[in-house]
Amino acid sequence: MLKGLAAFLLSALCVGLFIIVFGQTFPSAQLHEVGDFAANSLLIADAKHLKLLVGHYSRVGFNHPGPAFLYALAAGEIVFFDLTHSVASPFSGQIHAVALLSGFWIAAIGTLLIRMQPATRGATAAAVLTTALFVGVTAYINYQAFAGPWFPHLYYFAFAAFTVSVGALIMGRADGLVLLAVSLGFLLNGHASFLGMTGIMLACALIANTWLSFRSGSNGTRVLSRHYLASNFRTIAVALAIVVIFLIPLAIQTILHFPGPLAEYAAFGRAHKANRLVDAARFAGLFWSNGLFGILLGAAACAVLVTNDPARDNESRVAPERALSLALASATAAFVFYAVFGVDDLSLTYVGIFYYVVPALALTLLAKRFLDNVTVATAPIAVIVCVAVATFTAIRIHQPPENVSQYNDPRIPAAYTAIRTLEAGGGVAVLDLDGSADWERLWPILVGIEAYGKRQGSVPFCIAQNWQLVFTRSARCTPDEMRGPHRRFLVSAVPKEGLTGAVNVSGLFFYPRESAE
Incomplete structure (x- = not known):
């Protein structure tokens, strides 16, 4: 039995290494x-x-x-x-x-x-x-x-x-x-x-x-x-x-x-x-x-x-x-x-x-x-x-995967740093997400920033409006975060007519909504 188990594990390892190589x-x-x-x-x-x-x-x-x-x-x-x-x-x-x-x-x-x-x-x-x-x-x-x-x-x-x-x-x-x-x-x-x-x-x-x-x-x-x-x-x-x-x-x-x-x-x-x-x-x-x-x-x-x-x-x-x-x-x-x-x-x-x-x-x-x-x-x-x-x-x-474009976005570290500068008084940036246009470009980048931030030990934002499960429940703004010091932004993948003062973060537009409380 042990001999058979060893043969199986060796076979599995060899096949796995073949795929890795x-x-x-x-x-x-x-x-x-x-x-x-x-x-x-x-x-x-x-x-x-x-x-x-x-x-x-x-x-x-x-x-x-x-x-x-x-x-x-x-x-x-x-x-x-x-x-x-x-x-x-x-x-x-x-x-x-x-x-x-x-x-x-x-x-x-x-x-x-x-x-x-x-x-x-x-x-x-x-x-x-x-x-x-x-x-x-x-x-x-x-x-x-x-x-x-x-x-x-x-x-x-x-x-x-x-x-x-x-x-x-x-x-x-x-x-x-x-x-x-x-x-x-x-x-x-x-x-x-x-x-x-x-x-x-x-x-x-x-x-x-x-x-x-x-x-x-x-x-x-x-x-x-x-x-x-x-x-x-x-x-x-x-x-x-x-x-x-x-x-x-x-x-x-x-x-x-x-x-x-x-x-x-x-x-x-x-x-x-x-x-x-x-x-x-x-x-x-x-x-x-x-x-x-x-x-x-x-x-x-x-x-x-x-x-x-x-x-x-x-x-x-x-x-x-x-x-x-x-x-x-x-x-x-x-x-x-x-x-x-x-x-x-x-x-x-x-x-x-x-x-x-x-x-x-x-x-x-x-x-x-x-x-x-x-x-x-x-x-x-x-x-x-x-x-x-x-x-x-x-x-x-050895062919590139069809979804390889989602494997890497080199803008993510800089985007994380940029959002951190939007924080106010130790709070987090409160985001309202715009789902009316180009949502398929907005959420992949933002969730990439969130994942990067979680690895760094600090996610610099929470989501108030238009939160979706893809961001995990921990990304949803809590009552304490909403009551505490924060700056609020409307985040859109496209320029919004009539709004000014946008901060461009990895192609996303952060429009200020209210001052720190």
């Missing part, structure tokens, strides 16, 4: 993040002091269920920036943490695939080959998932690990329960929608497992049986304990602010009109037909039909493929449910980036089946595929 991780750059990344850094600052109980902000006005991902990013900031000084900025430390977390998920998926293979010669090579193919497909369709700290990308590998674990559960295996629990915990912490989607996937998995068990006449693999529960009691208990630990922050939030976050999520669901099923299905289809990917998927399916040899389709070979295919079907059912009831605007495709896992795994299974039909998986073949995938992946992840 070849990916865009900016170890020597002085980064001053803005926008969503700065908003996350505000929460990460609390996580570094073990004070964070909520997840990242949602654009609809609430925090997501839990801080698991944020604590992982905080650990990267602590290790790589605060302790070892191996990176030049805290945000680079967060990016390094994402790379190592991706390495963990990829190694965990590979380890579980090895266990799901029949205990025959070449089983390990076949599982490694499958994992490599999945990594290569991911590098093609979603290269930013490897080291991207944006939450829609962070969900990707966690959802992949959960989906593969669901496949193992359908097979009636217990050796995937710990990975299922860990990935489930991260997903439940990551986004409110996973509360429903993972439940649907688990329910579908239990139904599929029961059906397959009765069909094969094997009671030992039926999860909902006394024999299974008795045989795997310890593993099940550990998995349940892991999930409970991940849910502790949500429970504390519910107790402290009853009825808590779950009531907020339910209110959001009631507030917007459900989408039509056909529109939801069309939304899911976007992730299957994206550019060249749809052509590759069709080509792989045709190749399997042309080369298929039914004589080689023994049960030990088909069982893992069947289980994973059923897991993909359950994930699709859950995603369509999410698109119907949980997405208020189907034009926002970024909310479904994690679902790329399903067509990626489908293409992986087709490519693996094609290779199985034309050759036998051996160590040399697995090595050749791994080298080819590593080369392709290195090229893909």
Whole structure:
């Protein structure tokens, strides 16, 4: 057992280091993040002091269920920036943490695939080959998932690990329960929608497992049986304990602010009109037909039909493929449910980036089946595929991220100093934000200044009017701050007609509203 754990940890570390070396991780750059990344850094600052109980902000006005991902990013900031000084900025430390977390998920998926293979010669090579193919497909369709700290990308590998674990559960295996629990915990912490989607996937998995068990006449693999529960009691208990630990922050939030976050999520669901099923299905289809990917998927399916040899389709070979295919079907059912009831605007495709896992795994299974039909998986073949995938992946992840403009705004330190000069008599600058024009330029810069100030130990402003959750609750002006000495400003991203005396701070216009009190 210890030997297997050591091999897993070494594999995860090697994959993580590969991503750090070849990916865009900016170890020597002085980064001053803005926008969503700065908003996350505000929460990460609390996580570094073990004070964070909520997840990242949602654009609809609430925090997501839990801080698991944020604590992982905080650990990267602590290790790589605060302790070892191996990176030049805290945000680079967060990016390094994402790379190592991706390495963990990829190694965990590979380890579980090895266990799901029949205990025959070449089983390990076949599982490694499958994992490599999945990594290569991911590098093609979603290269930013490897080291991207944006939450829609962070969900990707966690959802992949959960989906593969669901496949193992359908097979009636217990050796995937710990990975299922860990990935489930991260997903439940990551986004409110996973509360429903993972439940649907688990329910579908239990139904599929029961059906397959009765069909094969094997009671030992039926999860909902006394024999299974008795045989795997310890593993099940550990998995349940892991999930409970991940849910502790949500429970504390519910107790402290009853009825808590779950009531907020339910209110959001009631507030917007459900989408039509056909529109939801069309939304899911976007992730299957994206550019060249749809052509590759069709080509792989045709190749399997042309080369298929039914004589080689023994049960030990088909069982893992069947289980994973059923897991993909359950994930699709859950995603369509999410698109119907949980997405208020189907034009926002970024909310479904994690679902790329399903067509990626489908293409992986087709490519693996094609290779199985034309050759036998051996160590040399697995090595050749791994080298080819590593080369392709290195090229893909070396591309700049699409949202790299939010990684650094060099004006932030000077803007922080400029706002500090606006303070009055030891108070803070009270800001009223102008949301009437170019809001998408105003808030990213201002939240970047806030994150920088929090790292310096002093945020030089609070927000009175037009406060939004992106700035965190601590940025909202308190009654004491409003009563104390302060100067008040209207902050706008564009010049305001009829107003004079503006102070220009990083392209934002600070208009004085009242003198110090």
